[in-house]
């Protein structure tokens with residue numbers, strides 16, 4: 012008999028999530044039926060989407076949503092061998108039973124030298140978000156200027172590096188000087204700390220006096236309201252995330268986008284990465300190749316211990332992560 016630890020949403024978040032909103036429970040798992048597998052989580056992901064999705068899709072008492080890299084401990088399913096690693100979407104659980112549906116084996120070309128946790132970050136959902144958001148939504152072209160915010164995070168750091176691979180000038184902003192130094196190190200042409208600049212308007216003008224062709228928006232709110240005025244004519248805005256608004260109890264006012272959208276003839280498009288699930292393999296293959304060639308660098312903020320899942324999640328929302336926030340069991 013295996014005892015699984017699970018984190019449940021005890022109380023719907025009101026404003027910023029707090030440790031007391033979560034409860035750690037133990038569940039006895041039954042023995043396996045034919046077709047089933049027993050898995051243990053090795054790495055778990057904490058992501059911004061968990062905040063708005065919990066509000067929309069979860070009720071109090073539900074296991075927190077989320078993905079993990081898990082090892083198959085025992086298999087009664089011929090399609091999966093014990094010992095193999097998969098990406099699963101099974102929530103904040105230390106152990107779980109699956110019938111195999113929705114499990115993604117790590118690509119067979121995954122080298123031993125590469126952390127398997129990258130399948131939750133640069134070579135996983137966030138990397139794919141950067142890939143499809145930039146190539147399919149922004150339709151970035153060589154020679155253009157790309158702006159990205161939350162640039163030192165899981166999605167943003169890949170956006171900047173892919174834009175460089177695509178022959179663009181890249182401007183990024185992030186919330187600490189250490190993050191800004193990291194952006195310069197991984198090849199961003201310009202980077203600034205949005206928390207300490209005296210004027211966002213001036214910082215955006217200084218970084219690219221001619222404006223921006225593409226804006227990969229991870230943040231929303233005030234930053235986006237200012238950035239839209241710096242777009243070039245026929246610019247494209249990929250609305251990826253709005254993390255500056257996820258914890259608001261009272262909706263922010265604006266942005267009022269109509270005037271710049273009309274006069275600059277902008278295109279602004281929201282997207283969800285899962286719309287490209289049918290091209291997941293293509294994206295993963297490309298990202299893995301660039302990582303192995305050293306063209307896409309990665310950093311992970313690893314929190315040790317399943318019991319620290321809420322702390323890692325809250326820390327990521329506060330901006331404590333450089334690169335992808337991961338929990339190692």
Ligand SMILES: NC(=O)C1=CN([C@@H]2O[C@H](COP(=O)(O)OP(=O)(O)OC[C@H]3O[C@@H](n4cnc5c(N)ncnc54)[C@H](OP(=O)(O)O)[C@@H]3O)[C@@H](O)[C@H]2O)C=CC1
Nearest residue numbers: 059164165166185186229251252253254255282283284330
């Ligand atoms: N549309 C889609 O399919 C997907 C969308 N997303 C979205 O992309 C964005 C980035 O996600 P991800 O890369 O995983 O997360 P990150 O790794 O970037 O972590 C979140 C970061 O957001 C920044 N942040 C937090 N609060 C604020 C704020 N009030 N204003 C500005 N920045 C803030 C912090 O960095 P800093 O120190 O710079 O403030 C923090 O480190 C999120 O909005 C997320 O919801 C992610 C995946 C898929």
Ligand SMILES: CCCCCCCCC/C=C/C=O
Nearest residue numbers: 059060078100252283284285
């Ligand atoms: C098998 C992985 C399922 C995970 C779904 C993640 C969807 C993220 C969409 C994000 C939106 C905003 O953050």
